Amino acid sequence: MPRPKKGPRLASSPAHERLMLANMATSLFQHGQITTTLPKAKRLRPLAERLITFAKRGDLHSRRRVMRVIRNKTVVHILFTQIAEQMEQREGGYTRITRIPARHGDNAPQAVIELVTEPLSAKQSTVKEAEAAAKVAAQDNATEMDTAVDAAIVEGAGADAVDQAVEANENGVDVESANETAIDLEKDAEAADAKEADAEENADVAEDAEKAE
Incomplete structure (x- = not known):
């Protein structure tokens, strides 16, 4: 059975994992931040930053690449118009992960992943x-x-x-x-x-x- 190369698998199958990360990225772009477990936040971060990089390019090909992951057209519009404009001066580091107390019940490590929307200092x-x-x-x-x-x-x-x-x-x-x-x-x-x-x-x-x- 094939094993994932980038850490433990987050779902029962690779297809389920891709769908889970896509849903999490959609929520992140829609609300600006989400609370999830630390492993999921670490796996979501490179995907979200790659999608923001496509949004900063702004061409039709990049929009189609993002639409393969984000199926909500309203969120894609927000990503290409608002979020890309906020990240225009940044060359990377579009997201921030902050650890919070563990989840009650199973004691799973939790974290908040959010978009870094603060403007660069003078x-x-x-x-x-x-x-x-x-x-x-x-x-x-x-x-x-x-x-x-x-x-x-x-x-x-x-x-x-x-x-x-x-x-x-x-x-x-x-x-x-x-x-x-x-x-x-x-x-x-x-x-x-x-x-x-x-x-x-x-x-x-x-x-x-x-x-x-």
Whole structure:
């Protein structure tokens, strides 16, 4: 007989378990919180957060995926309009599990699973914006650094080639070949300088646009 890989089975069969979790998710989205046993709350949490992720996408395919689990169209509408809007600034952690005293009778551990609807604090929002700006700045700096390194390499190679051409000219050995190499490398250096100037100009434009926003 197959055994479940994610803990003990909550019902008599896998189909019954899926139906039970779907009903619990429907109640959670409808009322905002439900009280159940701790194992059921832990099994419900990943399913509920996955459905909220689909709701945040908001497209037709995501709605159809949610409708496979949540058959109540009113609850699906609430999920895609109200709950998804409340969770827009969050990247995860849409639910919270709080343990409560054990159930009378069988002493089963109980818990309350609820939606985290509190808005992010101003400090957390500022930190997220700062992290995003830092990532963009780091990418721009990396691009500028790569361009500068390439330009320096080409410029150094051009200088070496000029020196070799002068030395060859003095010694009278393979003058034409050395001159052609020097000319080619000088052209590459000029192209690298132009590329570096374009990158710096683009970075300045992006920085001005970011300041304007």
